[in-house]
Amino acid sequence: MAAHNLAVILRSSSGDPRFLLARQRRPPEFSDEEYDSYVDSDLWDLPSAPLSPLAGPRPGEVRVRVEDAAAAPCSEKVDLGRFDVDSAVVQGLGLVGLEVSDVGEWRFFKYVEEAEFGPGLPVNTVFIEGKLIAGDCNLPESCKWMSIRSCLDWLVDVKPSSDRVGLLAVLGLINDSMPPSKFKVPSTLIYQEYPSGVVVVPMGSRTAKPFRTTNLVVFAPSSSSDECGEGNFIMSGDALIVDPGCQSQHHEELGKIVAALPRKLIVFLTHHHHDHIEGEFSLIASYSTESYFISKGALRLKFSQSKQYPICIENHWSCHFLFPATWVANWKGKNSELI
Incomplete structure (x- = not known):
């Protein structure tokens, strides 16, 4: 309904x-x-x-x-x-x-x-x-x-106080004009792509009522490049996935999403959530062997299968992304540790 x-x-x-x-x-x-x-x-x-x-x-x-x-x-x-x-x-x-x-x-x-x-x-x-x-x-x-x-010029060349394009124009007209993306969301999931190349998928989750889902965000440009520009980068990837968490009955769908993404994947955790840490790391590692994890220091978590660790940044951090070229995480933390 x-x-x-x-x-x-x-x-x-x-x-x-x-x-x-x-x-x-x-x-x-x-x-x-x-x-x-x-x-x-x-x-x-x-x-x-x-x-x-x-x-x-x-x-x-x-x-x-x-x-x-x-x-x-x-x-x-x-x-x-x-x-x-x-x-x-x-x-x-x-x-x-x-x-x-x-x-x-x-x-x-x-x-x-x-x-x-x-x-x-x-x-x-x-x-x-x-x-x-x-x-x-x-x-x-x-x-x-x-x-x-x-x-498209408004969406790409964003400047402070510049005019913006709304959701309906993007869903109704703009997305269909973009080059087809290699990344395909499983047909069983309804998602939102706004702006083009930024996919939001609500996944069944143990979250605060009255909500029943948390949002999985995927940045998947239609093309990639090795040109990262200038900057003190600690990593780069061909796609970015944010907060990949869901209840266990949705793990198969999450696995299909990860499997459809490039192998050089960056996983970004914004906050602590049981559905983000219980089994998801090993699931992602099994589909994406070249994945890197970014989180704050309090989220220092261990892969149960791959024996790898996320990158932990204790204090300040920021991320900068190049679109539609390679996504890049730019480390600007102080007193930070790379594990």
Whole structure:
């Protein structure tokens, strides 16, 4: 069971590959002076709105007809006839100052299932596509035309206070434009890839209620390079995996994830958790014989099978990564020890 969201991909009437993004509202303040002092840069994403089930017979005439929905590959997973598509489209278009009459035919584009991060229901997204009828209209400043290339530039060339690309644009459009990655998540797992090359997989875990999962994070670029640049590096790898922990019944899935990654693997532990240390080290070592572990000094843990140790950094540490080239851990600790 899941909640649903409708994302609108609006194309330019000129026929070029641009699409319209809307500036998102800033998150509410938390009444914490230090937290609220940090101001996010502008986030731009596809216009979207909640997609609510119809409570009864559809009221009045249908204003939005979505073509090819019945023939779409995911039609068995979502029946748009059960939802109030009209209201969701009107709400989404309102975010960019448009009305239903400004857009021509609508086409079913994509259906994306969200992983069960919890504690609430996952929110699956229906993407539909339409083209503006007359010119590009006088659009408000809260929206802008973007291309795949310009979005990728924002994602790669990140600078302080620079504009950001939202989740829906990446899941709906950007990821599909990227070169295919050699790393494949097992088909039994639903995951999220945002930004491209950064995969988050919720794994069943003994964690604090009401949560039931902890997030396994995988950095798996589509290509690697021996060019690490300048720096005092203690190690480099072709992929990075963060907090690889789960309950024993999910060890097979974890093993498949590790087996799909390059052998030159860096494993980064951010904190102590029983599911991160009970059996996972030996499991990873059995699939990745060239893996290296990084953790703080309190997490000095021994491989039960490989007889290797993680790298322990007692005080300060930081990691720097080169994307999409080789991932690199840059050691800047003082009074640190390398075991």
